Amino acid sequence: MKIRQTLLALAFITPLLALPIDGLLNSPEEFVALSPDINDEWTPGDTWVDWRNGMAYSTVEFDDVVWMTANFKGISKQMSYQEAEISAPTGWRLPTSEEWSKLLKRTGFSSDPNQIIPEEYYLFNFESDGYEDPLMGMIGRNQVGFYWTQSSDNEIASYISVPNRELRYTHGKISTTAKMAVRYVKD
Template sequence: MTLPIKGFFNSPEEFVMLSPEINNDWTPGVDWVDWRNGMTYSTEEFDGVVWMTANFMGASKQMSYKEAETTAPEGWRIPTINEWNKLLEKTGFSSDPNQIIPDDYYLFNFESEGYQDPLMGEIGVNQVGFFWTQSSDNENGNYISIPNRELNYNHGKISTMAKMAVRYVKD
């Protein structure tokens, strides 16, 4: 199956046919292309886990937990809390505040989109990044929050109807 993408790689007047094969030669550290819409995502490998280093863009930048699960490209999934913990430790979080920030920190874009609460609206925009983590609970999903300009983070649970950013890891 291939999809026509207007303006991808070329001028807006041209169409390019994309298919899953566009990523056949893809390796971690190189941009991965979502052939369904032509969006590209930077990737990096941290301790054996390949991450998208920018927020995934489905129909929007923030998704409910169910949307995050169903929007995942084939071969990608929502990371576990343990994978997030390892990533954040490797990128300088929860370490001695007097240490120099490791180079790996700059490979990962910790965007602070906040989240959308189904009842209260937008929370924490430009202040805290909220990201889904794997959850088996249908009503309350797990998340990790990362405040701007701080090297700390928190875990929590929230309604799976809330909308927040998602990063995927490669299966």
């Protein structure tokens, strides 16, 4: 039995050994070296590129604060509070609860169900990815978007939650080991 498993493994691996290593992951035409100066000409409202991984983020300026309009994808799609702080690109930071509240109110989130949705709402992608609780697993996927806000406590951090297809939001606190979406802002 072991001989047959070994022969099958060799039969599978041998063709892979003939592939060029650089072509196995990406072709030379796809690889583009980036450097920190890629954003030297960047201005608020332009697309900002994270030179570390090549991910591009559209940006919008509200009340003298520049926002990434989509969730940051650094270490992973969702990060613990510490990972979110460490992953912040130079010059970017987590928004405060107050900044989130101002942004959400300006983009149409209020208690008035008859309010007309302003154009600014459509500039942002409020993803409903839920969050990962260290004990209970995934919570709220495809139902609620959870986003870290700036916090000063090392064990409990603040967040803001945005239910899917609803123009309301809530503030809360949770363990810093939970994993949720990250948006960054720049002054």
